[in-house]
Amino acid sequence: MYVAVKGGEAAIDAAHAQLADLRRGDRSVAALSLDQIRDQMALAVARVMAEGSLYDPDLAALALKQAWGDVAEAIFLVRAYRTTLPRLAATRPLDTARMVVRRRISATFKDLPGGQVLGPTFDYTHRLLDFALAAEDEPLAEPPPPAEAPLDPDMPRVTDILGADGLIEPESDPDADNPDAPVPDLTREPLTFPAGRAMRLQVLARGDEGFLLSLGYSSQRGHGGTHPFAGEIRMGEVEVEIIPEDLGFPVTIGTVTATECQMINQFQGSKTKPPQFTRGYGLVFGFNERKAMAMSLVDRALRAPDLGEPVVAPAQDEEFVLSHADVVEASGFVQHLKLPHYVDFQAELDSVRRMRRAAETGEGADS
Amino acid sequence: MTQHDSGVTFGYLDEQTKRMIRRAVLKAVAIPGYQVPFAGREMPLPYGWGTGGIQVTASIIGPDDVLKVIDQGADDTTNAVSIRRFFRRVTGVRTTEHTTEATLIQTRHRIPETPLGPDQILIYQVPIPEPLRFMEARETETRRMHALADYGVMHVKLYEDISQYGRIAKAYDYPVMVNGRYVMAPSPIPKFDNPKMHDAPFLQLFGAGREKRIYAVPPHTSVVSLDFEDHPFEVQSWDRVCDLCGADDSYLDEVVTDDAGGRLFVCSDSDYCAGRRAAGHEGPAAASAAGAALSETMTAVSREADGEGTP
Amino acid sequence: MDALALSSSSSAAPAPGLTDPVFDAQRLFRIALAALSRPGTVHPLPVDLDPPSPLTPWAGALALTLLDLDTPVWLDVGLDTPAVRDWLRFHAGCPLVATPEQAAFALVGRVADLDDLTRFAIGDPEYPDRSATVIAQVAGLEPGAGWTLTGPGIKGRARLSVDGLPSGFPDAWAENAALYPQGVDLFLAAPRHLAALPRSVTVEG
Incomplete structure (x- = not known):
């Protein structure tokens, strides 16, 4: 039996509810705190800040939590937030x-x-999984000894x-002659x-x-x-x-x-x-x-x-x-192919059917 | 008008951004068919999903407007529902499914079947604003071609189609010449809709968010689909009518109803179809099980959109 | 918003701007858009605004709708007064430039000078949008009489009579139109009425 599928607001709300449920996962497992993400997933946080173009470790941690750890999605969240912020000043070049x-x-x-x-640096780590980290009570590593000399x-x-x-x-410096020129x-x-x-x-x-x-x-x-x-x-x-x-x-x-x-x-x-x-x-x-x-x-x-x-x-x-x-542009446009294209596909389908008919009958395609 | 979410500015965009977009819209109107670069903002919806149209709508909409949003001609497609909901939240303006009630219509891939009037503005979501892009990938080159009105590559492409397929194969996003000067992408509307753009009584605005371009066709402007004397432009036609409402003048979507070749052809414009059915028109499959199921779902979604939505 | 508070406490503060910067600007923009989309149509000013003389209400309203720190503005000799400068800087924050060719927007009070439009930026062939928009303060506008207009936005032809523009204007406009798609766009602001001529429109005297 044919059942028509259409996406109304109720369907969208249901999708969001499922998303929130899956994000939280097993309720018997403690929820991640933003402090944990910021301090213990610091490189993911750094990447979200860099590509999100917003230096705010707490917001980047929040975005990562909301995005289930999907860095590209977290970057998108940070960008959409960033675009609403006022521009108060331009900084001097970092020295x-x-x-x-x-x-x-x-x-x-x-x-x-x-x-x-x-x-x-990770450079000289031998990439062996450290099963000690898998233990529930990860032993607190001693902080490294202070450098012998500053x-x-x-x-x-x-x-x-x-x-x-x-x-x-x-x-x-392209603006060496004009140091006050605004930075693009x-x-x-x-x-x-x-x-x-x-x-x-x-x-x-x-x-x-x-x-x-x-x-x-x-x-x-x-x-x-x-x-x-x-x-x-x-x-x-x-x-x-x-x-x-x-x-x-x-x-x-x-x-x-x-x-x-x-x-x-x-x-x-x-x-x-x-x-x-x-x-x-x-x-x-x-x-x-x-x-x-x-x-x-x-x-x-x-x-x-x-x-x-x-x-x-x-x-x-x-x-x-x-x-x-840009990951936000690329991700959006690749994924927009999920949106309905019934109308343009129908137009192509119609064209292809006409051309096939014309080919079968050997008649001019315009007939 | 319902109250908009007080946590966000009216229309979501800050005033400086709206002014920037408004200035770009004015330039676009003054140079019909020319793509005005604008500093597109990052919206809370993904690129490719209507961010250009949304920014244009957000910059022109006011509390007295009535907004309709369609995707594929239909008010009930998921992204149309999502965008309509976004604007309800950030503006509180009244939304409608009825083409005749709307002052602003944001669309993806269709022009409504019901003719629009002079007090309406049609805002198109555009994925690739550059009509020459698939012949020449470089923006620096396509800009130069537009500057010189050098559209040789387009004519060559269309002519190659004719020699290969016996016809111009382009069935949607069919290029048009605007005001005799700029070749323009009408966005991926079926070529069926192209004639509605010509000498239209209403203003047409086009927003491409990812590509950061805005362009326009003012009312009563010449919009000519490119063709050749011996291969004149023609639109799609069907040897059948809408299975639900019996319309013989609308663009039809094909719905697959089973795996044994079962098909329904129904109006892509859901408001047009619903209006005809309400007026008592009936298509050949309206009473069939599949037709009834499709009809019922469309009505259910439509009820949702008319109200404030099911929480 | 702040302007009202300031003007009551200090006589030097600029005159008030738009009562509701968000919704007034939206409404005014839609009218400007209608005027530019339908050349020859004349639109009354829907808000109360009293900009410093010699700036007139519609020209001032349009300025506050479209100008900000991203738009270099040139004031002609007919409008370049300290009060107008202060008012624009205070409410729009726009940079004021010394010469017309630097301006994205030119506000022209002495419209008798508009028998020459070649002073303004016309854009370049690849970016014809990088051109000036001229806001001209005219004395009066009357639809259905005067010049004949044809072009995009006009069904057949339209007529518009403009009080204040010099007799040489149609020739100057023809020169501008010959540059198409480059060229300037013109808003005609009578004190309480607005019309517009986009570069795409032909004017016959």
Whole structure:
């Protein structure tokens, strides 16, 4: 017997009720607190903050809880909230040279002022499941012993060291002549092409980590190769400053945890211009080296036209990369195929049936 | 008007965003068919699900408006119900299923069968606003083509269809020339609806949220479906009528009723169909078991939408 | 909202703006949209507004509906007074620019100068929307008489008589129309009535 299915408000309400029930799961298991998510799922929280473009660990934790741990859905929740917030001020550029470093490594120099600081990293863990963590009463690990000596507060960036000798291109500030020019804001103005580096970096900073990782990887495999060296990766806390109009001088409004990657790439030069290394830049909220490194690879690849290199690979193609980097846009449009397309499908079906009829009868298709 | 949710601004968008969108809408009206870039906001509904249309509606709607939302011509499809509910919550305005009562109609994929009047505005949800996109993927290139009114690639594409299939294969989102200047995507409406856009008494606004474009067709503007002299534009037609209401002038959806070839063809415009049935019109399958089941479900959903919804 | 409180406590404070910034702006926008969508139609002002002279009510209302910190605004010699500047800055927060070509919106009080529209931004071929919208304060508007209008938004033809524009205006407008799809759009604001000419419309004298 045929039963017609239609989605009314009652059906939507029922779907939401089921969703809430499944999210909570077995009621005999304690509910997750936001504190637990924020402190013990900190890297998921960092990713939600980075791609959600909103530095707020508590809201990111809430979004993760509401989204059953689905990072893309949590990012969407944070974005939709963010868009309703007023813009109160534009911050000054973060001065990462003054970062309170927790980790700082360079792959280009064995030692350098401030030293290599291994810090917290998964890099040298052997990826063996730690069944001790599965025990209900996880033994409280001893906090690590304090460092024998405090970190050197003077930790110049590797690119600054190279820059002092003119061995790397100077960081070009597009608005060097006009420091008061407003910074473009991806969320307040339409993205048009060519986008310019400031806008590009904004797209990459909140771009989908998986997408950037694959693009960066593709550039390493020769699809727009840039011969990268990880000049420096640093992670730690950095102050955020604004200049209130009524004060006229910078004041610190807080600190954020950030990861920065300065990639040193393929040198360029000519008979008249001595060769210099070129830069790729990555900066991301929270502790996320994978994203910062991928971003710096893609940033460098996208600079190809500015550096007079041919654009031959996807990672170098500004319109392709920037138009497809956003997880909220991509997820929405892929999933919109779930929506009804009865009308357009019917139109196609009608066309195909007519053309088949015409083919069968051997008559003109327009009959 | 019911009270809107006091926790959110009227229309959800902040005033600065509304002004930005309103300015874009004015430009769009002044340059019919031209896609105006706008700084689309991230809405609490997913991209691809009507965020462009929603932002346009949210920027123009006022407390005296009466809103109708349709998807595939129907008021009872899930996303239409969801968007209608969103606007009830963020504006408190009256919603309706009746085409003639609405001042604003937000639509996905259809133009209502009941002719609209000069006091109505039709707002289309648009997935891909660029009519040249599948011939040229690059925005920088398509912008240049529009600037030069260089639509050669479109004509080539349509002509290739004719040589391959003996006809222009495009059955929906069929490209139109607006005011003799811009080739425009009418959004994925069936080409059946294209003639309704031409010299229409009502204003038509198009919002593409993910692609961040707004465009418009003012009232009484020329909208011509592209064709060739020897292959003139033609619309879909059926050699049957709506199985529920008997209409022979409406766009029909095909409903599969069993796995033995059973089909019902019913109006995609649910309000048009319901109105005809209420007026006593009856289609050939209205009394069949499947026809009755379909009819009953549509009526049940319609009752829900007319009221405040079942909590 | 704040303007009312301030104006009672300080004589230097700007005159009040829209009584209800959200709903008045929505209503006014819909009228502006109707005017631009149907060139030749004339629309009365539905709100009470008393902007500082020489700014007139409909022009002021349209300014508060459309302008904000994202819209560079140019005031012509007929409107560039401290009181008008303060009022616009206070209620709309719009930046005021020195020359017409920098402006997204131009407010023109001395409309006799509108026999020349070439001073304003016309957009570029790929982005014709990057053009100026001119709000001209005219003395009066009368539908059904005067110039003949044809184009999008008009069934057949419409007529509009504008009191205040110079005799050279139709020629200036023809030059503007020849730039299509580039060009400026024009709102004609009589003190209590509004009409509009989008760039797509042809005006014959």
